[in-house]
Amino acid sequence: MTATLPGIADIHHAATRLSGLIVETPLIESQELNKRFGGRILFKPETLQRTGSFKFRGAYNKLSSLTEEERSRGVVAFSSGNHAQGVAASAAMFGVKAIIAMPADAPAMKIANVRKMGAEVVHFDRVREDRMTVVRPYVEQGMVLVPPYDDPSIIAGQGTIGLELVRQAKALGASLDAVVIPCGGGGLSSGISIAVKDASPGTAVWGVEPEHFDDTRRSLAKGARVTNEPGHQSICDALLVAEPGAITFEINRKNLSGVVAVSDQATRQAMRDAMANLKLVVEPGGSVALAALSSGEIELAGKCVAVVLSGGNVDFGTYAEIMAAA
Amino acid sequence: MTATLPGIADIHHAATRLSGLIVETPLIESQELNKRFGGRILFKPETLQRTGSFKFRGAYNKLSSLTEEERSRGVVAFSSGNHAQGVAASAAMFGVKAIIAMPADAPAMKIANVRKMGAEVVHFDRVREDRMTVVRPYVEQGMVLVPPYDDPSIIAGQGTIGLELVRQAKALGASLDAVVIPCGGGGLSSGISIAVKDASPGTAVWGVEPEHFDDTRRSLAKGARVTNEPGHQSICDALLVAEPGAITFEINRKNLSGVVAVSDQATRQAMRDAMANLKLVVEPGGSVALAALSSGEIELAGKCVAVVLSGGNVDFGTYAEIMAAA
Known part of the structure; x- marks a missing residue:
């Protein structure tokens, strides 16, 4: 299994291939959210990426x-x-x-x-x-x-976000205490974790899953991949997988400090927070890492924490309904 | 009057003062909108600026x-x-x-x-x-x-957007044929026009006003400042002034190729276009320059055009209502 795991060299190779074709998404900060969470929160909006998500x-x-x-x-x-x-x-x-x-x-x-x-x-x-x-x-x-996540080239491509995060935080004079990442099959979190841990082994990497779709959270607790109980629903259409990937789980079990599970209600609130404070349209699955900041599970006071907003592809009707509920 | 007009040196001075305090807002591009307009459209989202607007x-x-x-x-x-x-x-x-x-x-x-x-x-x-x-x-x-627009220091501060626009477009290998800017009192368009015309005299600078609040458009046509007819309404709360500023008009009459007036309906559609294609929350007044692209008054085919999205401060209810109408 180890032979197939992507490494930092694969991510650097991917960055070279993607150079000039992807948007180097900026880091965005809100004074209001910094005040609320008592730390410095740097948002990485992959919503602004080509096709509206990191994929x-x-x-x-x-x-x-x-x-x-x-x-x-x-x-x-x-x-x-x-x-x-x-x-x-x-x-x-x-x-x-x-x-x-x-x-x-x-x-x-x-x-x-x-x-x-x-x-x-x-x-x-x-x-x-x-x-x-x-x-x-x-x-x-x-x-x-072309598999959605359980593939070394896919993971390496998503990992380029981690290279950017480390470089951009450094340019701001910031040192990242933690990075918080939406987690479906685990390609995004595993890829970013490789790049972040390579540059900064002390930075904690967190995954975030929707409630009832917390297969990676429960798999980490068990030390082996487990599947989600069928019959549940979530507004996070982008994160609804049955179980973690084999490769992604191997990486995540090594690199992740933990996974937070968030309710749809918390996700809706995060979408509204992103609209009002960041002026960014973020889809449900893309908002879960912001939602996790309110869980109390990730230490924020006095810390510098990067939050990945992974996508912004949401229908007008769904978005309007969630905004109107404020 | 000429003595009080701000110049390019004032804008460079402002850029030094603002360095590290403002967000250097990125240029954002949508393949979909490029295809629709037949040119290369580079959006400057001041929605991401500190306080949610260029102000x-x-x-x-x-x-x-x-x-x-x-x-x-x-x-x-x-x-x-x-x-x-x-x-x-x-x-x-x-x-x-x-x-x-x-x-x-x-x-x-x-x-x-x-x-x-x-x-x-x-x-x-x-x-x-x-x-x-x-x-x-x-x-x-x-x-x-602290006047909202008719002041050399205010105009110079807004003009720093023009310095960034020119530099960022150049970094993309693009040469700007035109810049399109929302216009209320005229501080934003006059400031940007000074910086853009200094670096690139051949770039056309356009203002955009809401229908019935097209005082700068009509003032340019007349060659002297005229006021708006009272009794009209517009959803563009940020752009509702009675007449152009004295200083801003002196600059705009020299630098602007023209002003486009857009209906509230076109502005609502632009807000939806920004949501779906750029994943950006833009307020009504901040969307008028995007709305103007559909007017046919600005040449886009084969051109590279920068569009300033000037602000994103809109209430949940208003925004939801406009998104739901899609």
Whole structure:
């Protein structure tokens, strides 16, 4: 297993490939939120990334790592929407065909964006159908599967955020006590953790999951991967996985200080906080790390803490409903 | 009159004073909007600026230009909210008293933010009361008036955005064909125009006003300052002035290629476009330059155009209502 784990060299390689193609998202700070939390909170808005989430980083890095012959066969992916957009945009840039399996209940904006970028969308039932079964026919035809998180190239691509975080915090004269990261399959947190721990071993790295989808939290507690109990719902469409990835869990178990689980109510409040204090549109799954700051589980007083806002792809109707509830 | 006009040296001086205190707001680009407009559109989101709008730049520069004795007497300002927040934040940083006269119908978020920063708010009736009459007693007590736009130090502070725009566009390898800027009293457009024209005389500078509040547009046409017809309303609370400033108009008449007037409906659509494509919360008055891109009055095809998003201070209810209408 160890042989397949990505390392810091892979992340530096990914950063070179992505240079000039990604947005180096800035660090954003709110005096109001600093006051509320009693520390210095530096937000990394991947909402401003190409395709509206961090997923472009990993997807493009993965496509770069394929041979020309592999790419020419086209790529296939399954995703609730952010990875889908990352793959669709990357495939368009390489001029190759992309087929994306998306849950029928994915946000309409995400589905529309994937189609706009020229990818073909096939729908599946998120609860009843196995996503691997949906994409298998395409893989058997020769198309290359671009996994959403459990892949060294994907993890290395997401890890470039960690390189930026460390460099940008340093430029502000800040030293990061902790980094807080939304966690679905664990690609984002594992990738960032490698880069952050390499540059600053003393920085704590935290994951954040939605309540009832805290598979990584419970897996860390057990020391082995466990699955989520079926039958639950969450507004965090981007973070609803069944269990941690094999590779991502190997990295996260080594690097994470812990995982916080947050309620949908806390996530809605975080979306409103981001709107009012940061002027940023953040989707539910992208807001959980901000929501976790109010949990009391992460020490903030007098600390400097980076918070990753991982995506901003949310429908008008959903967003309006959450804003109106303030 | 010419003696009081700010110049490029004043803007460089302001940039030095503001260095490390302001956010160097990034340039943000949307593939989707580039495709729609057929050019390269670079957005400058002053929504991410300290206090949620560009106004902090001018207010802090003005307070810096006062003597210690003057500042010790406290400052007073009138504003619908963004200048108010800029002055309140600057006064708090200098540790001096601030009294702000705000229209009773200003957005609740703006009023609340001013109070949070420690300033005292006095209300006036935007339609019936003269704002100068409201602040005069404080000025007679010795407090220093910080005007919202018609002041060389205020204009120079706002002009620092122009320095950043030119430098940031250059770093992207882009050469600006035009810059499009929201226009109320004209402080923002006049300040930016000085910096842009200094670095790049061939770049067109456009102002944008709300329909029925197009005093600068009509003043340019007439060659002299004219006032707006009373009795009209607009959702652009930040841009509702009676007439152009004397100093700002002198600069704008020299530097502006023209002014576009946009309807509230176009502004609402621009706010939705900013949400969906840029993931940015932009207030009505802050969105008019984006709205103007759809007017057909500014050449976009094959051009590189910078658009200033000047502020993001909007109440939850107003924002939700506009998002829900999509």
